[in-house]
Amino acid sequence: MKMRCKCHGVSGSCNLRTCWRAMGDFSDVGDFLKRKYTKAKLVEMNQDATGLIIYGKERQLRVSDMVYIEESPDYCTYDYQSGDE
Numbered sequence: 001m002k003m004r005c006k007c008h009g010v011s012g013s014c015n016l017r018t019c020w021r022a023m024g025d026f027s028d029v030g031d032f033l034k035r036k037y038t039k040a041k042l043v044e045m046n047q048d049a050t051g052l053i054i055y056g057k058e059r060q061l062r063v064s065d066m067v068y069i070e071e072s073p074d075y076c077t078y079d080y081q082s083g084d085e
Helices: 026-038
Strands: 002-009 017-020 041-045 052-054
Touching: none
Parallel strands: none
Antiparallel strands: 002 017, 041 052
């Protein structure tokens, strides 16, 4: 979210300024999500279901990190288990 503002007044003198939070450009949001996706971390719930077990080199997890619990399927190869083409 970005802060956007607009000035109001005679000849744009900015006597009154209105500001609001707005979504960024669609391409910026897409780039941000792609960066998060490429750095996503594989995790698993611990046995107590009170935390996560993190796999990979970096064992630290930040609140802003993207995580996943199973690998994405490869849609380019035939899946004999599901029988779907």
